Amino acid sequence: MASPDQHVSSLAKQARELFVVHVGRALPELVKACETRLANNVDQHGPAREMQERRDVWVAFQKNQAAWLNNSRKALQRTLLPRFSPSGGGPQSTPGRLELLAEGAIDDQIMASRLAMRVLDLSSTELNELRLRIQHLEKRQELPRGDVLLPDVTARILVDQWLDAQMSREGWQLVQDALAPVLSQKMLEAYKSSNEFLVSSGVMKEIDLNALVKRVPGSRSSGGAPSARTGKEADHQPPGQDHGGYGGDVGGGPSGASRDPGGDRAGAASQMRGARGGVASSVMGVHDETRLMTGSSPLARARMRAQGVVGRLKRMLIDRVGGDFESTQIIDTSPRLRQAIQHVAPAVAHDVPMSTGSGGGGVVMSLDASHVERAAVALRQRTTELKQAASTPTEKAIIEVVALMFQSILAEERIPPSVRVWFARLQIPVLRVALAEPEFFSALQHPARRLIDRMGSCVLGFESNVSSVALEAEIKRVVQVIEQYPETGRRVFQLVFDEFQKFLSTYLSEQGSASRFVSVAQQVEQKETLSVQYTIELRKLLDDVPVRDEIREFLFKVWVEVLAVASVKYGLKHEETASLKRVASDLLWAASAKPNRNDRARVIQQLPSLLQRLRQGMGLLGFPPGLQDTYIKSVSDTLADAFMSRTEAISQESLDKLSDRLANLEDYLPESGVGDLDLDNGSIEMITGVDASNIEVIRHGGSQPNEAMRAWAIELQIGSWFGLDHNGKLNSVQLAWRSKQGQLYLFVTNGGRCFLIQANRVAAYLQAGLLVPSEDEALTVRATRAALAKLDANPERLLT
Template sequence: MASLPDQRVVPLARQARERFVVHLGGFLPELVKVCDSHLTAVMGKSGTNSEMALRRDAWTHFQKHQDTWHNLCRKALQRSLQPGFSSTNSASLSAPGQLELVAEGAIDDQIMASRLAMSVLERTSTELNALRLRVQYLERREELPRGDVLLPDVMARLLVDQWIAAGLPREAWPVVQEALAPALATRMLAAYRLANEFLVNSGVMKDIDLQALVKRTPGSRTGSASDRVGEDRSGAASMPGAAGPLRAGVPTLNMEVHHETRMMTSATPLARARMRAQGVLGRLKRMLMDRVGGDFEATQLLPPSPGLQQAMQRSTALDRADSGLPVTGGSGPDAVYVSAAHVERAANALRQRTTELKRAASTPTERATIEVVALMFQSILAEERIPPSVRVWFARLQIPVLRVALAEPEFFSALQHPARSLIDRMGSCVMGFESNVSTAALEAEIKRVVQVIEQYPETGRRVFQLVFDEFQKFLATYLSKQGSASRFVSVAQQVEQKETLSVQYTIELRKLLDDMPVRDEVREFLFKVWVDVLAVATVKYGVKNEETSALKQAASDLLWSASAKPDRLERMRVIQQLPGLLQRLRQGMGLLGYPNALQDQHIKVVGDTLADAFMSRTEPISKDDLDRLSKRLAHLEDFLPESGVGDLEFDSDSIEMIIGVDASNIEMINQGGSQPNEAMRAWAVELQIGAWFGLDHNGKFSSVQLAWRSDRGQLYMFVSNNGHCFLMQVARVASFLQAGLLVPSEEEALTVRATREALTQLEANPERLLG
C-alpha cells in the first residue's frame, strides 16, 4: 500500500493507543468486581488453616482498599499516554553490563506480572502482533518501546504495581490472579481488535507483509536452529519486550538472555511449541494472501464453485467404494491395508485426483487451497512412523479436509481447528507403535471415524468436532484397558484414593484436635498411623461398612481413654474396654501390613499414655468435646476438603497393601528428576492421553505411551511396547520433564509438520499454487 503522509502517521498511532487505553479504562470497575466476587467465593472453600487465613486476609484487605486500587490503576492508565511514560517493568531491566540495586519485593512483583502477561499473551498474540506491526509502521520504528502500554507485560506490571501501592498484600495477588487473568485477556483481546479495526479503517496496512517488515541483522543466526525459533516470525514477534527486529550495532546479548529466561520460567514448553506452530501457520497464510489474494482472511463460509463441488462428490464416491485406493483382503468397509506399497499406490491415486480437482476449480483461491491440502497429505502419507494401514485411512480424509479448508479459510491459521486436532490426535497415538504391537482396536476406531466423516460430507467442522470428541472418549478407556495396564488402573485409582483420604483425614483430625488437650504420643499415633488405617478401610470396605465405622469409633475410644480418669467408675470402664481397644488397634495396623514387632512398639507407646491417664497424669477432655468429636469422626467424609491436598507420595507397597496385587510388572517411580518449577508442573497437567515419550529411568531408555491419568490428576501411567507399566505422580512427571528424563517423541503436531513441509515446497516453487 502507499505510504501515508508523515503528518498523519503519528496522530493515528496515538489515537490507536488512546482507544486501547480508554477501552481498558472502562473495564477497570468490572475487573474490581471480578476480583471481589472471586475472593468472596474462595472464602467458603475448605483448605489448610494457612490457606483459609490467607483467603480471609485477602478478602478483608480488598474490601478496604479496592477503591484505592481502582483509582490508582485509572490514573496510571491515563499517565501511560503521556510522552516518556515507562513502566516499572521496563525500568527494572538493567542496561547491558550495568549493575544496580533492586528494591525488596521487585523480583516477586516481576514474576507475578510476567505470569499474568503470559496468560494474556496466549489469548491475544495474533491481534497484538498485527497491532504492533501497524504501530511500528506508523512510527517508523523497528520495535515498540519497552514501556509501551500496548504490551501485555506493561499492563500486567501496571496492575501489580498499583496493587502494592494501594496497600494490598503481595501474598493475596495469586488468589485473585486465577480469576483476573482470563477476564483481562478477554478485554485486552477486544481492545487490540478495536485498535486494529481503527487503523485498518484509516488505511493502515490492511494486508500485513511480515517478510517486508522483519529483516534480520547481519549477525543474526541462521540455519536449522534459526528455522526452529526465528523463522516463525509471527510467533516469536508476539512476545512482549522482544516484539520487533533488533537494531544493528546495538548490544543484544543481555536482552536475549532475559527474554529466553522469561520464556523458560513463564511459559510451558507446550505453550512455546504452540507459538512456533502458530508462526508456521502465519507464514503459510501470508504466502497465500500474497500470491492469491485476500479470500484467505475471510471469516464467513465460502462454498466451492459448482464444478469443483461435483468433482469432490465424485472423489468421495470413489473413496467409499475403495475405487482408486489399493486394498487387500476384499473391498468395501472390511478392506485391510497392509504394506508400504499400498500407501504409495494410494499417494499416487491422490496426486492424480488432486490434478483433476485443480482442473475443475474456477478460482485461484480454490486451486491454491487444493494444492496446499494435497501437499500436507503427501507429507502425512510419507510419515513412515505411522503404520501403513492407518496412513491409507488418513488418505481418505483428504477430500473431507479439503472441503472444510475451502469453506473455512480459518483452517490455515487456527491450530485448534477440529480437523487439525483430529488428525493430530490420531497420528500421535499410532506413531509410537512397533511393528509387533497389535493396534487392531485403534485402527478400527480410526476407520470408523473416517467413515463417519465421509457419510456427512456437508457438515464440515461440526462432524470433525463430533468425531474428535468421540475419539478422545475412546482413548480415555481404550489405552487403559490394553494388556497389563488394565490390571493396574483400578489398583492405581485406589492407591490415589487412599493417599488422598489419608491427607484429608489428617487435615480434618488436626482441626478437630487443635484445641483439645491430647498428649503428643496419641496425636502422633493418630496422624501417622490411624489416618492411614481409616483411609485403607474406606477404600477396601467402603464408607458405610461396619468395619470402617468400628475403626472410626476406636479413634474416639482412644481419645477418651487417654484423657485423665479421676473418677473410679471411669477407671473401671477403661479396664473393661482396654482389651477390645488394643485388639482393634492391632487389627487396624494389620490392614497396613505392619509386622508384629512394629505393632508392639505402637501399642507400648499408647499403653503408657493410657496408664498415665488412669493415674490422672494427663489432662481431662470434657464430655461435650468428646461427644462432638465422636459424631464428627462417624461422619468424617461429610467434612473433608474437596481439594488442596497438594502432592501425594506413593510407593509399590501401597499397591500390594491395598489388594495384594503383585506389582512386579508395574514400577512406581518416586525418585529422580529435579525440583520442578511452575511451568513444568503446568506442562505435566497438559500432557495428552495417547502421546508417546522417551523415558530414561535407572539408566534404561524406554519408549512409553501415556495410557491413563487418574480422576484427581495425581497419578499418571505410562506403558511401554513390551507391556511394562510405569506409575508416576504428577510432581514426579514434572521433575522428569524438567530434567530431560521424559521427552516427548514428537516436538510438532502431525499437521504442523505437514504444513511446514508443504510451505518449504511452496517457497521453493510458488508457481505450483496456481498451476
C-alpha cells in the first residue's frame, strides 16, 4: 500500500504527465501553423535575395518538419525524467559556476524568452495556481529550474529542436508570430487540465495566496510559515511595502540589480525611482523560479507581477459577483444602463473644457488642476447615476471598478493636468468596453489598457515645450476618435493604439535637437556597420587570393573605412563610391606579379592616377599628409616588387570575379549584428560633418550585461522616461529613437541634450542601475492596485 508521501508525489508526477500529453498533442497544430505561414511568405514579392531566403526556409521546413515534431515530442517526454536540464538534457548547472556559452546560445535564449512571454500573457493565472499546487504537494519553495511546467522550458525545447533539425534562426523568426498564439492557447488548456486534475484529487481547492507571499529579509512584515487561512491582501501591501511591477508596455526593472559601488551615484539613481517599495511581496515572487518562468527577461518578470494584481481583482470579482468575469464572451448591457450611458457620455465630454488656441498645426492646452478636479467631481456624479441605472450586480461592479481606476489616474500628479483631463474623457468609452468584455480587468494586453498605459508612460516627464504640444494634440485626437465611434469597442481602441505607436515612432525623433541627431546617428550606424561588414566580405574574397600582407593590411584597415564613409556620404550606388571600389580592384591587380611587358607598361601609365585616388580616399577619413605618405610608401614598395615580378600573380579570372564582387559589395553583406561600434564625438563629426557638441556618446560604464539585460534593452519602449546616471549627474531622459538595426539608442532631455548609447551599453546601464525606468508599473496596473486597496477597505461599495 502506497504511503501518503508516495501518493502526493504521484499526484505531482501525474499532473506533469498530463501537461506533457496536452502539449504533445498540440505539436501537429504548431507544425501546421508554421507551414501555412511559410507557404504564404513564399508567395510574397520582395527583393530577390529575400525571396530566395524565404524559399530556402520553406524547403528546409518541408524536409525537416517531421524531425522537428518527433524530436520535440521526445524532448518533452525527457523532461519527466529526473534531473532534466532543458539546455542539454543533463544535470543542472551549479549556481555561480562559470561556463562557456556556445555561439548563438544567447540568441536562442532570447527567441525562447519571447515565445515564453507570449504564453505568459495568456496563461499566467492558471500557471500560477498550478505552480502553487505543485509546490504544496512537493513541499518546496519554488519549482526546479528545468521543470516542464515553466513556459521557457517548453519554448526552449521547441527552439533547440528547430535548430537541431537543421533549420535556421532566420526561419524561426519567420514563423514565431504564427506559432505563438497557437502554443499559448494550447498551453493554457494544458495548465487548466492539470489544475482540474489536482483539484478533483483534493489538492488545494482554495489557494491560500497570502500564506505563500514571499518577502525579503528586513521587511516590516516578515514572512512566517505557510498557514491555512485565506487572505485578501495577497497582492496588496501598505504604502512602501509593495515592490510593484512594470506591466503593460513600459520598461521594468530587475529585482536585485547590481549597483555602482561608488555609492553616491547609486543612491542618487535610487532616488529617481520615486516612491519605490522596499520589499518584494508579489504572489508571483521575485526569485530564481520567477526569473526562469519569464525566460530571463526583467520586463517579463514585471508583467508576471502585474498579472498577479489583475488576477487578484478577477478573483475578487468572481467571488463577489459571479462567473461573468471568468468568461471571454461578449456580455449584453441592459437596455436601461445602455440608455443611461448614452445620456451621460455627452455630459462628461461637456465637463472637460476644450483646448484654446492653435499654431503651427499644434494645439495649445489651457487646462490646469482646477479642470482636473472639476472632471473628477463630474465623473463621480455620473458613476452614481450609472450604478442606479444598472440592472445586475455585474454591471454595478464593473461601473465601480472602472470609476476607481480613473480616480487613481486623475490623481496621478506626475501626469500634466491637461493630459489627465483628456484621460478623464476615456472613462465612459472604457466602461462600455469593460461592460461588454469583463476580461478587460484581467487581460494586460487588452487594447484599452495598452493605449492608456502607452500614453501615460510618454507624458510622465515632459514639460510645457514644443514637443509636448504635439504629444498632447495627438492624445486629444485619440480621445476624440474613440468618442466618435463609441459602438466599436475593442476595435477602435486597437486602431488608435496602432496609430499612436506609429506617431511615437516618428514624432520624438523629429522634435528639436533630436531631429538633427537622429539623422546623424543613422549615418553613424550605417557607416560603422558597413565598415565591419565590408571587412567581413573582403576577408572572404581574399582568403584564396595571393596578396602581400602590406596590401591586405591597407585594404582592411584603411580602404574599407573609405568605402564605408563614401557609401554614407555619397550613397551606395553613387559613381564616386563605385569609383573607389574600382580603386580596390586596380590596386589588387597592380600588386600582382607583372612578367608581361604590356602589363608593366600599363602599370607605369596608371600608377600616378591610382596613387592620387588612394590619397583622395584617405582624405575622406581626415588622414593628415604625413599619415597618407606612410601608407603610400608601403603601397608603392609593394607595387615596385610586383613590377619586378617579386610578388605572386593573380589570374585574370580571379581579378574579374573580385572586381564584380567589389562593385556590388553591399549585395553580399551579412545581416547579423556587428557588435560594438567604435564611436565618439570626433568620429561622428568626421563621418557626417555635423557639430556634435550637444550630443554625448556613452561608451563606458555599467556592468557586463547578461542575456536577460540584453533582452530587456530590446523591450524598451519609444517614448518611455528614465533616470540616467552618467558621470555623477542625474538626467531625466526620454527614449526618442532606436535605429533600424537596433544598434543605437537616442535618449533626449527636456533641455535638448542628447545621449547616444549602443545597445550593449544600454543593457550594461540597466544592469548596474544607472538607467532606471521612471515608472515602477504601468498606469492601469497602478490604477488597478489602487482600486483593490479601496475595495479591500470597503467591499460593500462594489455592489451598492
